[in-house]
Amino acid sequence: MLISTLRQQLAIHTPQQTDFLIGLSGGVDSVVLLHLLCQLRQENPLNLRAIHIHHGLSSNADSWAEFCQHLCGEWQVPLTVCKVNVSGKQGIEANARQARYQAIAQHIQPNEMLVTAHHLDDQVETFFLALKRGSGITGLSAMKTVSSWGKEMWEENARNNTLQEFTIFRPLLTSPKSAIQAYAVTHCLEWINDESNADSRYERNFLRNDILPLLNQRWQQFDQMVARAAQHCAEQQQLVEELLNDELHARLNxxxxxxxxxxxxxxxxxxxxxxxxxxxxxxxxxxxxxxxxxxxxxxxxxxxxxxxxxxxxxxxxxxxxxxxxxxxEIFADTPPFEQMLLAKQADEFTLPENIGTLVRTSDALIFRKKSGQTHRLLLPTALQQEPLTIKLNYRGKVPLYPHSKREEMKKIWQKNNVPVWERTRTPLVFFNQQLVAVLTTP
Missing domain, CATH: 1.20.59.20 (Chorismate Mutase Domain, subunit A)
Structure with a gap:
């Protein structure tokens, strides 16, 4: 049953995909998923790799990694074990999930698709957690069979270019947990049990252990009905997006x-x-x-x-x-700063507060922000051999090059369309106390 489900999901959603990275925790769900893909590898040219995220939250974490290494060695699937630091203010479950996907983004190959073992029971839990938060139809849509994890926009990641967007494929999303467990028993598979799964202090475990079994006992096929409701929400959200698409893209940059x-x-x-x-x-x-x-x-x-x-x-x-x-980003005001750049100074100069770098060439100044945006200022011929001064957070009136006419910085910022929060972080180019240019980026 599960093998035919997986075969069908691959044909529908990823007919041309051959390279997969399997999220392997070592639990029964991911072990079954890996076994299924290994079975299909015998009839299809699939390139499989696995990744195990070592969260370090359990005293058994090292043994879980060893189990996954042994299993992947036996089934001839290359495995990457990645240790992560779980921290943040969103709660341990959300923080662990964020750390996990960031680690996967660092290791997944551009031609690969991440495959996870999310199943019907997970879908129902996700729906109820969204309901608890008072989510709209987007949240109540729960998980999609195919979705993407987008590139994070944080400055650190933008600088290092370490994270990439990747696709997540959940082929078992319509299969109940009972079917996965039955498959594991039938095929004599071994897996690990995370002791934290019994701790109902965690929201998912509370639903899984204490609430949903009662609901399924009272109402047959309750899980399927919840999944159907989530699908209806997903369809409604898709319709809303289609109706607002033109308006959204007319306003969106x-x-x-x-x-x-x-x-x-x-x-x-x-x-x-x-x-x-x-x-x-x-x-x-x-x-x-x-x-x-x-x-x-x-x-x-x-x-x-x-x-x-x-x-x-x-x-x-x-x-x-x-x-x-x-x-x-959340910026603090940059304190006043100035630095002289000589005509022959070709070395890259780093501005304070992670603003970016400056390079002076024979005829230009090149300003590169930490986000990667670049501005090239062609210097007037008369200034190409003269020392220039770079200033930050300059206030008051300033004489303008070359006529010394004085103007308020506020008006200069407005003319250059520099937002208020960028003004203390935008370099100003001076010659003999006269403002030559504002180094804005597109």
Whole structure:
């Protein structure tokens, strides 16, 4: 039964895919998945690798890794064991999941698809957890058979270019846990038991051990009905996205994580909410609560025009500038700073506060931000052999090169379309106390 399910799912969702990375915890679910794929490898040209994430949360973690190594050696599947540090403020389950996927992103090959052993019982638990959070139809859609884990937008990852987007394939999502256990027993498979699975202090375990068995005992096929409800939610969400697609993409600048809110007040409140949710989802941001969403719309989007409103969402900041919303890092003001660059100074110069680097060539200054954006300033011929000064966080009036006309920095920032939060982090080029240029990036 399971082998035919897997064969069918592969044919429907990944007919051209041959390279798979299997998430192997050593538990019965992932062991069965690996065994199934090894069986199909005998009739299809499948290239299989496995990855075991060593969370270090149990005293048995080392023995679990050894079990996976022995199993993969016996079944001739290359295995990567990756130790991770589980930390953060989201709770141990969410933190472990985040650490796990970040590690997978570092090891998965561009031609590979991640395969996980999520099953019907997992789907029902995910639905109930979304229900507990008061999620909308997106959350209640639970897991998809095929989805993606997108590239994280954090500065550290952008600098190191270590994480990549990859596809997650869940071929057993419609199969109940009982079928997986029966398969394991029938084929005399061995697996490990994570002792934490019995601890109902964890939300999933509480549902799995204490709540869902009672519901399934009272109502036959309850799991299937919940999965059907999740599928209905997924279809409704897909319809909403299709209906809002043109409006969303007319306002969306994904590369800059920017959203146009011009004439936003002419949209219905429900449409405003859904567009903001879709934008945040496209930008890989966590979904705000209903209260947070109202605060974003009222206190940021519709704040008075002379304000510079901002709202913290997880570890990022939502800010408004010139009829656009931006998702940015949380910046502290950069203290005043200046550094002279000589004409013959060709070495790369690192700016403070992780702002970026500067290189002076024979005729230009090249500014590269930590995010990778680059600006090349062609110097006037008269200044190509002159010493220049780079300044940060300059305030007040400044004389402009070459005529010494004085102007307020506030107006200069506005002319150059530099948002308020970037102004202390944007390099200024001076010659003899005269402002030559503002080093903005596209």
């Amino acid at each position: 994904l590369a800059e994580r920017r959203f146009n809110i011009e004439e936003f007040n002419q949209l219905s409140h429900l449409k405003q909410q859904q567009l903001i949710r879709l934008w945040l989802e496209k930008c890989q941001m966590p979904m705000p609560s209903q209260i947070q969403l109202e605060q974003i719309i009222t206190n940021v989007i519709f704040a008075e025009q002379d304000k510079n409103p901002e709202f913290r969402l997880a570890d990022k900041m939502l800010r408004r500038y010139q009829k656009h919303l931006f998702i940015t």
